[in-house]
Amino acid sequence: QKEVEQNSGPLSVPEGAIASLNCTYSDRGSQSFFWYRQYSGKSPELIMSIYSNGDKEDGRFTAQLNKASQYVSLLIRDSQPSDSATYLCAVWGPNRGGSNYKLTFGKGTLLTVNP
Amino acid sequence: DAGVTQSPTHLIKTRGQQVTLRCSPKSGHDTVSWYQQALGQGPQFIFQYYEEEERQRGNFPDRFSGHQFPNYSSELNVNALLLGDSALYLCASSGRTGGYGYTFGSGTRLTVV
Numbered sequence: 001q002k003e004v005e006q007n008s009g010p011l012s013v014p015e016g017a018i019a020s021l022n023c024t025y026s027d028r029g030s031q032s033f034f035w036y037r038q039y040s041g042k043s044p045e046l047i048m049s050i051y052s053n054g055d056k057e058d059g060r061f062t063a064q065l066n067k068a069s070q071y072v073s074l075l076i077r078d079s080q081p082s083d084s085a086t087y088l089c090a091v092w093g094p095n096r097g098g099s100n101y102k103l104t105f106g107k108g109t110l111l112t113v114n115p
Numbered sequence: 116d117a118g119v120t121q122s123p124t125h126l127i128k129t130r131g132q133q134v135t136l137r138c139s140p141k142s143g144h145d146t147v148s149w150y151q152q153a154l155g156q157g158p159q160f161i162f163q164y165y166e167e168e169e170r171q172r173g174n175f176p177d178r179f180s181g182h183q184f185p186n187y188s189s190e191l192n193v194n195a196l197l198l199g200d201s202a203l204y205l206c207a208s209s210g211r212t213g214g215y216g217y218t219f220g221s222g223t224r225l226t227v228v
Binding site for chain 1: 160
């Protein structure tokens with residue numbers, strides 16, 4: 001089982017629609033959860049972080065965390081063509097042996113917002 | 116506020132050669148992590164440096180080594196380059212705990228021919 005899994009996509013939505021991105025993780029010891037946006041040929045940019053169960057909203061973005069189900073999601077409301085990018089789910093959790101923590105990424109989901 | 120800076124931005128090397136990539140962390144950060152990102156994949160953890168020591172390592176061979184200097188900057192060295200080492204190499208910096216997210220540099224695109 002992969003440590004962080006994302007629906008591989010690609011995901012295509014019309015402009016103005018809601019885009020929903022999902023992620024599951026395997027280690028129950030994971031403590032912090034992030035969504036990064038990566039434009040083609042660029043480096044990842046942190047857009048959302050969430051640390052406790054529930055929803056966290058920031059502008060058009062809402063992150064949701066359910067630790068019991070080991071599930072993280074990102075909703076993008078009123079999607080814009082400029083949101084077209086790869087979205088990476090990242091989980092901060094214990095490395096093998098549990099003494100140190102590291103950030104582990106999923107494969108990413110390519111989102112295309114069509115005008 | 117200077118972010119994470121990486122050099123060079125692009126590099127072309129021949130199989131068997133050695134390469135050194137450099138990274139300066141964001142001001143106030145003391146931990147540097149290196150990632151390899153192949154085309155169409157998520158970043159893969161190579162190793163992490165803190166207090167000038169390798170604190171943890173991912174599933175990468177010993178051909179990949181690193182160093183951290185007293186000013187927190189870091190180098191990634193790759194020996195005996197293989198074609199499969201072609202990727203975007205990302206440096207990320209964080210505070211000691213790292214639990215509040217990593218800040219990434221713009222990356223070094225390495226092509227091995």
